[in-house]
Amino acid sequence: MSAFTVALDGPAASGKGTIARAVAERFGFAHLDTGLLYRAVGARHLAGEEPIAAARALVAEDLERDDLRSSDVAQAASIVAVIPEVRAALVDFQVAFARRAGGAVLDGRDIGTVICPEAEVKLFVTASDVVRAERRYLELIAKGEDVTRESVLEDVRARDARDAARDAAPMVAAADAVTLDTTEMSIEDAVQAALAEVRAARG
Numbered sequence: 001m002s003a004f005t006v007a008l009d010g011p012a013a014s015g016k017g018t019i020a021r022a023v024a025e026r027f028g029f030a031h032l033d034t035g036l037l038y039r040a041v042g043a044r045h046l047a048g049e050e051p052i053a054a055a056r057a058l059v060a061e062d063l064e065r066d067d068l069r070s071s072d073v074a075q076a077a078s079i080v081a082v083i084p085e086v087r088a089a090l091v092d093f094q095v096a097f098a099r100r101a102g103g104a105v106l107d108g109r110d111i112g113t114v115i116c117p118e119a120e121v122k123l124f125v126t127a128s129d130v131v132r133a134e135r136r137y138l139e140l141i142a143k144g145e146d147v148t149r150e151s152v153l154e155d156v157r158a159r160d161a162r163d164a165a166r167d168a169a170p171m172v173a174a175a176d177a178v179t180l181d182t183t184e185m186s187i188e189d190a191v192q193a194a195l196a197e198v199r200a201a202r203g
């Protein structure tokens with residue numbers, strides 16, 4: 001099969017990661033969580049490295065660190081993601097991944113707008129910030145992180161604001177993206193809606 005790209009963009013904890021994994025599994029596509037790239041750069045920055053150098057030196061093992069899902073690393077990721085040279089260092093890998101043979105699903109903030117504007121399917125997955133913060137809070141608590149509902153909501157809002165306001169590849173729905181608001185949807189229903197979009201585009 002030739003290239004077929006599913007671009008899943010949206011804010012933190014909107015459900016796009018779960019949807020991306022389900023689409024990849026159902027259609028046999030490769031999956032790239034592009035947030036992990038920025039998180040890996042953020043983690044190296046927290047460890048003292050200059051962000052642009054860290055982005056240029058990123059290696060596969062950086063994506064396997066077990067602290068990448070922490071809230072500190074999430075904030076650091078959104079701080080380094082503002083820097084155009086950091087983003088530029090990560091573009092080629094993502095573009096090649098998006099157009100690999102056999103199909104690919106990428107989730108992030110700028111997949112449908114910058115990385116793969118020609119994607120066959122573009123979804124912008126969103127939900128209210130309170131609902132997203134609650135989902136993230138439950139995930140972090142389950143992993144044993146010491147967080148409160150208030151602190152997670154504050155983190156989500158800070159990250160949303162930074163991601164939407166930056167000049168370089170801001171988080172925005174592509175003009176031709178289908179918006180999926182999961183505020184009042186179960187994750188199963190959101191997955192089914194996304195699968196239907198992909199099926200329709202595959203013809």
Ligand code: C5P
Nearest residue numbers: 012034035038077078081108109110159
């Ligand atoms: O998706 P996730 O929450 O793991 O992303 C962490 C951070 O990485 C985001 O808040 C955002 O600043 C940045 N990011 C980005 N572009 C992407 C994916 C993530 O700027 N394509």
